[in-house]
Amino acid sequence: MTRYETEVAIIGGGGAGIAAGIEACDAGATAIAFEKAPKPGGAAAISGGGCMMVGTPLQKENGIKDTPDLAFDDWMKWGGPSADEVWARYYIEHTLHDLYHWAESHGVKWIDMKPQEGNAVMRWQRTENNGLGLMTHLIDAFEKRGGEIVSNTEITEIKRDGNRVTGVKGRNAETGDQVDVDAKTVVVTTGGFNSNLDMVLEARPDLGNDRVMEGSGLGSTGSGHKMVRQIGGYLTHMDHIWFYVYATPDYRDPQQRRGLVFRQAPGYIWVNQQGKRFHNESRSGGNSASPALMAQTPRHAWAVVDTTMKANMEIADPYYRVGDKVARDKVEELLENSPFIKKSDTLEGLAKEIEVDEQTFLDTVTRYNAAFDDGLEVEPDFSKPLKLSKKFDTPPYYAVQMFPLARKNFGGIKTDLQCRVLDKHFEPIEGLYAAGEACGMAGGHINGRAGLEGTMLGPSVFSGRVAGGWAAQKVGHGDGFVGKPNRA
Ligand SMILES: Cc1cc2nc3c(=O)[nH]c(=O)nc-3n(C[C@H](O)[C@H](O)[C@H](O)COP(=O)(O)OP(=O)(O)OC[C@H]3O[C@@H](n4cnc5c(N)ncnc54)[C@H](O)[C@@H]3O)c2cc1C
Structure with a gap:
C-alpha cells in the first residue's frame, strides 16, 4: 500500500486536471x-488544440470583430434550450484573459484559426502543435509549481466521512499495489465516457440496434x-453525446469497438445503403x-473516394502518424486490410462490393460527375461547393464504411459555478469538485445538444482552473477563482 497526503487530490491528469493543479498551486x-x-495529457493531448475564444489578439490580427454578446447568441442558438446559459456566459466572458493570455503566460502559442459551423465569425483558435503543445506547456507549469503527477494510478473510490470528502483510493x-490518499479536497477531472460503449448505450438506448463506435481518448x-454517482453526486444530460460521422471501425481493435476518424478527403461523396447521396x-x-x-x-454510409482523393487521406490516430507527418504506408495498410x-x-464492381443497387449507385456518381x-x-x-473536389475518374x-462515432460528452456531473459537485437536492457535497468533460465540459451541460467547436477543450481547461481555485480556497489558500472578465 502506498500512502499520499495532500490538500487537493486531482483524479485525472488531462486538460481540466492539470489546469486545476496549476490554479491550486498558484493559490x-x-x-x-x-x-x-x-x-x-488525456484526450486534451490528442486533441486538435482548438479553443473557442472571443476578442483575442489573433482574431484582431485577422480583422475579426467579435464580442461576448455575439458569441453568446451563437452559442445559445446552436446548443438549444438545454445549453447552460450561466456557464456559457461565464466561460465566454473569461476566454480572453483567463484562457488565451493565461495559456500564453505558460508558453502556449495560439497560431491559427478555422471557421466552424454555427459561428457568425471565426473563433476557433489553435495552439502550436495542437493539444499536445498545450498540454506539454501546462504539465510543465504544474510541475514547476511543485505539483506532483502520479501516473499509472487508477482511482477507484472517493472516501468520505459523513457529507465530507476525505480523499481517494x-x-x-502496473503492480496492482493499493493506493490510499488523504486529501482535504478532491477534484474529479476524469474526462468523458465515450470510450465506454456500455455507458454510451446506457445513455442512448435508442442507438442499441446499430453499430456506434467508441471515439474519445482511451482514458475516457x-x-x-x-465514483461521483456512488457517493450521491448528480449526473445530468447524459444523453447529450456529440457524434461525428467521418469515422470507420478500427479493425485492429480486438473488441471491435473503437473508431478511426479519417480526414482530408474533401472530394469524397457519401452514399447510404440505398446507393444514394443524402447530405x-x-x-x-x-x-x-x-x-x-x-x-x-x-x-x-460509405465514403467513396478515387485514387487521387485517397492520396491525401489522413487517419487521426497515433498509429497512422510519425510525429506530425502522415504514415502513408500505414494508411495504405488500413485501406488494404x-x-x-x-x-x-x-x-x-464497387457497387457490388458494398452491396448497393448498382444502377442507383452509378446514377448517383454520374450525376455528381456531370x-x-x-x-x-x-x-x-x-x-x-466543388472548389476542393474533383470528378470520380x-x-x-474505394468505399470506406462510416458509422456514428461518439466523440464528446455534453452532459455529466452537475456542479455550481465554483465547480462544487451537487447532490440530487442541488446541495454541494463538501470538499468535492469536478470539472472538464466529466461535467459535460463545465457545470453539467454548458454546450447543450450541440457545440460550436472549441467549446470542449476551452471550457474543460477553464472549469479546471475554477475548480482548482475553489478547492484551494476551501483549505485556506487564496480567494477562490476570480479571474478577469473580457469586459474588465
Ligand atoms: C481526437 C480528439 C480531438 C479533439 N479535438 C478537440 C478540439 O480541437 N477542440 C475542442 O474543444 N475539443 C476537442 N476534443 C475534446 C477535448 O479534447 C476534451 O473535451 C478535453 O480534453 C476534456 O478535458 P478533460 O481534462 O476533462 O479530459 P481528458 O483530457 O480526457 O483527461 C481526463 C484524464 O483522466 C484520466 N482518468 C480517467 N479516469 C481516471 C481514474 N479513475 N483515475 C485516474 N485517472 C483517470 C484519463 O486517463 C485522462 O488522462 C477532442 C477530443 C478528441 C478525442
Missing part, C-alpha cells in the same frame, strides 16, 4: 494529480461519473452531418 495549496495512463495499474471511460459532405459537423447520417436506414473498406477497379462536366461551382443536389475506387 498556495499542495496538489497531486493521479493519472491512470502511463503519461498525463485506487491502485497502481466514465470512471469519475461512477452536403462539406458540412461534416456534429450538428449537420451526424443527424443526416443518423436519419439513414440502416445508420451507416480493413474489412470495412472496399476497393474495386470499376464503379460497378456537375464538373457542366463547370458548376456547386453541385445541384445538396449544394456542396481515377481507379481503383
Whole structure:
C-alpha cells in the first residue's frame, strides 16, 4: 500500500486536471494529480488544440470583430434550450484573459484559426502543435509549481466521512499495489465516457440496434461519473453525446469497438445503403452531418473516394502518424486490410462490393460527375461547393464504411459555478469538485445538444482552473477563482 497526503487530490491528469493543479498551486495549496495512463495529457493531448475564444489578439490580427454578446447568441442558438446559459456566459466572458493570455503566460502559442459551423465569425483558435503543445506547456507549469503527477494510478473510490470528502483510493495499474490518499479536497477531472460503449448505450438506448463506435481518448471511460454517482453526486444530460460521422471501425481493435476518424478527403461523396447521396459532405459537423447520417436506414454510409482523393487521406490516430507527418504506408495498410473498406477497379464492381443497387449507385456518381462536366461551382443536389473536389475518374475506387462515432460528452456531473459537485437536492457535497468533460465540459451541460467547436477543450481547461481555485480556497489558500472578465 502506498500512502499520499495532500490538500487537493486531482483524479485525472488531462486538460481540466492539470489546469486545476496549476490554479491550486498558484493559490498556495499542495496538489497531486493521479493519472491512470502511463503519461498525463488525456484526450486534451490528442486533441486538435482548438479553443473557442472571443476578442483575442489573433482574431484582431485577422480583422475579426467579435464580442461576448455575439458569441453568446451563437452559442445559445446552436446548443438549444438545454445549453447552460450561466456557464456559457461565464466561460465566454473569461476566454480572453483567463484562457488565451493565461495559456500564453505558460508558453502556449495560439497560431491559427478555422471557421466552424454555427459561428457568425471565426473563433476557433489553435495552439502550436495542437493539444499536445498545450498540454506539454501546462504539465510543465504544474510541475514547476511543485505539483506532483502520479501516473499509472487508477482511482477507484472517493472516501468520505459523513457529507465530507476525505480523499481517494485506487491502485497502481502496473503492480496492482493499493493506493490510499488523504486529501482535504478532491477534484474529479476524469474526462468523458465515450470510450465506454456500455455507458454510451446506457445513455442512448435508442442507438442499441446499430453499430456506434467508441471515439474519445482511451482514458475516457466514465470512471469519475461512477465514483461521483456512488457517493450521491448528480449526473445530468447524459444523453447529450456529440457524434461525428467521418469515422470507420478500427479493425485492429480486438473488441471491435473503437473508431478511426479519417480526414482530408474533401472530394469524397457519401452514399447510404440505398446507393444514394443524402447530405452536403462539406458540412461534416456534429450538428449537420451526424443527424443526416443518423436519419439513414440502416445508420451507416460509405465514403467513396478515387485514387487521387485517397492520396491525401489522413487517419487521426497515433498509429497512422510519425510525429506530425502522415504514415502513408500505414494508411495504405488500413485501406488494404480493413474489412470495412472496399476497393474495386470499376464503379460497378464497387457497387457490388458494398452491396448497393448498382444502377442507383452509378446514377448517383454520374450525376455528381456531370456537375464538373457542366463547370458548376456547386453541385445541384445538396449544394456542396466543388472548389476542393474533383470528378470520380481515377481507379481503383474505394468505399470506406462510416458509422456514428461518439466523440464528446455534453452532459455529466452537475456542479455550481465554483465547480462544487451537487447532490440530487442541488446541495454541494463538501470538499468535492469536478470539472472538464466529466461535467459535460463545465457545470453539467454548458454546450447543450450541440457545440460550436472549441467549446470542449476551452471550457474543460477553464472549469479546471475554477475548480482548482475553489478547492484551494476551501483549505485556506487564496480567494477562490476570480479571474478577469473580457469586459474588465
Ligand atoms: C481526437 C480528439 C480531438 C479533439 N479535438 C478537440 C478540439 O480541437 N477542440 C475542442 O474543444 N475539443 C476537442 N476534443 C475534446 C477535448 O479534447 C476534451 O473535451 C478535453 O480534453 C476534456 O478535458 P478533460 O481534462 O476533462 O479530459 P481528458 O483530457 O480526457 O483527461 C481526463 C484524464 O483522466 C484520466 N482518468 C480517467 N479516469 C481516471 C481514474 N479513475 N483515475 C485516474 N485517472 C483517470 C484519463 O486517463 C485522462 O488522462 C477532442 C477530443 C478528441 C478525442
